[in-house]
Structures are given as C-alpha cells and as structure tokens.
Amino acid sequence: MSYHQVENISNSRAELRADCESCFGLCCAALQFGAGVDFAADKAAGQACPNLREDFRCGVHTELREIGYRGCTVYDCFGAGQKVSQLTFGGRDWRQAPATSKQMFDVLPVMRQLHELLWYLGEALSLASAQKLIGRELQEAYEQTEHMTELPSDELLQLDVDAHRAEVNRLLLRVSKLVRGETLRPLTGKGGRRKVYDRGADLFGAKLRGADLRGAFLRGACLIAADLRDADLRGADLIGADCRDTDLRGADLSSSLFLTQFQVNAAKGDAATKLPPMLMRPGHWGS
Incomplete structure (x- = not known):
C-alpha cells in the first residue's frame, strides 16, 4: 500500500468520529432507552428525547451525567449520524420531511455497524505487518464496506450486515493473531x-x-x-x-x-x- 493510500485511510478514520453539528440528532430520536442507571427516563425508538432542541442540539448537554443521562455521554455512532443526515438523506432532516423519519431512523444502526467495521479495518491497514501479509484483502474489504455506506437508504436496509461482518471478522482475527504474536514474542523465555x-x-x-x-x-x-x-x-x-x-x-x-x-x-x-x-x-x- 502506498503512502498516500495509508494517509487517506488515516484521514477517513478521523471522519469516523461523531460530528453532532452535522447530524439531525438521530441518536436522540431513533434509539430506544429505558430508565435505569444510564438514563433517567424511558424513551421509545422513533420518539425524540424531550431534551432535544429544535436545532437538534441537546438542551442539557453540559449536565447530562449529573441529571441521570450518563448513557448519552458514553454512546458513540462512529460518525454514522452525520453520514445518514448529510449523505444518505441529502441534508433533509426528519422534521422537514417527516415521511422519511422512520426510514432515516432505521438506517442509523445499519450505518453505525458499517462505520464500526471501517474503524477496525482502518486500524488493521495502519499496521505494517498486517499490510505486508494481507494488505490487499484488507483494502478490498475496506473499499467494499465504504461502498455500502454510500448506498441509497432502501438498499442499505436490504444489506445482510451480519454476513458481511462475519467476513470482515475473519480478516480481523488474522490481524489479531499476527499482532498479538509479535507482542508476545519478546516475552518468550521470561518464565512462568x-x-x-x-x-x-x-x-x-x-x-x-x-x-x-x-x-x-x-x-x-x-x-x-x-x-x-x-x-x-x-x-x-x-x-x-x-x-x-x-x-x-x-x-x-x-x-x-x-x-x-x-x-x-x-x-x-x-x-x-x-x-x-x-x-x-x-x-x-x-x-
């Protein structure tokens, strides 16, 4: 893999961080949570959190943990929220186009899984030993996954993400075995x-x-x-x-x-x- 390809992967991984400013508060509306240690109240899937403002920002962001919404400070979408908001649905929010809201909410967890796989594959591609041995396979899996994230919403909902995840996982297990073996090798002969x-x-x-x-x-x-x-x-x-x-x-x-x-x-x-x-x-x- 060339230097520019590695640099592009690194830049792409940076884009897998949540950018709430570019998202329509999807995690605050699409997801379900129940009252407990992590959330102060019940919320049904597809129902906007009462703390979600009209501009899709959280009205209690600075005090979430203090008022019982610790789970909100833990959740991370791997950048799926902004991808669905700005690319899949072209910047039209679910309040402007309520007829699309259910499909938008249904797409979010699919996109999140694909972005999570991109995170792992991007990390694997950043490892010199993995690049050397299975770099082409990792690159192909990365490009295939990235292509999936760019599909229209109806096609995204038809994907067999579990099957794709299983294929990617086989590659990640090979990377894991390789890197962990390198980590443990210097420890051989230490005794015990x-x-x-x-x-x-x-x-x-x-x-x-x-x-x-x-x-x-x-x-x-x-x-x-x-x-x-x-x-x-x-x-x-x-x-x-x-x-x-x-x-x-x-x-x-x-x-x-x-x-x-x-x-x-x-x-x-x-x-x-x-x-x-x-x-x-x-x-x-x-x-």
Whole structure:
C-alpha cells in the first residue's frame, strides 16, 4: 500500500468520529432507552428525547451525567449520524420531511455497524505487518464496506450486515493473531505461564491491577467494573469487550487492538491512562 493510500485511510478514520453539528440528532430520536442507571427516563425508538432542541442540539448537554443521562455521554455512532443526515438523506432532516423519519431512523444502526467495521479495518491497514501479509484483502474489504455506506437508504436496509461482518471478522482475527504474536514474542523465555483467556471471558469485577496483559485475547470479554489500574494492555485484542465502569486509571492501552471511543467513554480513566492516538480522552475522566 502506498503512502498516500495509508494517509487517506488515516484521514477517513478521523471522519469516523461523531460530528453532532452535522447530524439531525438521530441518536436522540431513533434509539430506544429505558430508565435505569444510564438514563433517567424511558424513551421509545422513533420518539425524540424531550431534551432535544429544535436545532437538534441537546438542551442539557453540559449536565447530562449529573441529571441521570450518563448513557448519552458514553454512546458513540462512529460518525454514522452525520453520514445518514448529510449523505444518505441529502441534508433533509426528519422534521422537514417527516415521511422519511422512520426510514432515516432505521438506517442509523445499519450505518453505525458499517462505520464500526471501517474503524477496525482502518486500524488493521495502519499496521505494517498486517499490510505486508494481507494488505490487499484488507483494502478490498475496506473499499467494499465504504461502498455500502454510500448506498441509497432502501438498499442499505436490504444489506445482510451480519454476513458481511462475519467476513470482515475473519480478516480481523488474522490481524489479531499476527499482532498479538509479535507482542508476545519478546516475552518468550521470561518464565512462568501467561494466563490465556477464552473469547467472551467473564472478568466482571476482576482484580487485575498492574496485570501484564500484553497480547491478551480479550475479545468480547466482560470487563464490567474490573480493576485494570496500571495494567499493561499493549497489543491486547479488545474488540467487543464490555468496558462499562472498567477502571483504567494508569493503564497502558497505547497500542491495544480494536479499542473504540465507545469503550473508552464507558470506562473510568485519568490523565495517566495511555490511549491509542486516534482516541480522545473523555471529559468526564478524572485528572
């Protein structure tokens, strides 16, 4: 892959961040949520949140966590909201064209899944070893996925996203095995056996402070409320891991694999937490 192709992928990944200014408040209207720890009230899918203003901005944005809407500060659409608003529906909002609202709301989760796949594929393409071995396959999968995001709304709703996701996942697993192997190789001969985790490992509330989790396979792991303070997660595969209230203060995730903004937002961290360069430190994290 050429330098310009890599640069273009990097720029594209930057566009997979939510841009609420270019979105018609889709997550505030399309999605359903129930009253509980993360949301202060029930809201049906397709019903606008009462805090959504006429300009599609949140009327209580600066106090969401204080008034019981923590879930809103965690959610991330991977830039799907602005894509649906500005490209798929050409800048016409659901209030201007109410007849399109249901279809617009139905398209959002489809687009979000495709953008999530673009995030993972873009990261895989940024890894030199993955480029060398399966770069062409990754590039083809990226371009195919990107093409899907540009389809008209009716065609987007007909996509078999699960099947496409399964194909992409096979590539991502190969990347994971390759990169984690490189991470673990220098540790060979250090003595002692390293803990091996199965996919979807139940680590709810686990006490792993300071743990050496370099190259760990933590796909789909339940890390809810786990103590990972000062843990070393470089090269660890975290795709799909549930990081709600995971304590990542002081942890090193600088080169972890397939970490997302959504997971980071759901966790606890501080100024000492090391994140991959494409991810942003949440404003609600401590100092």
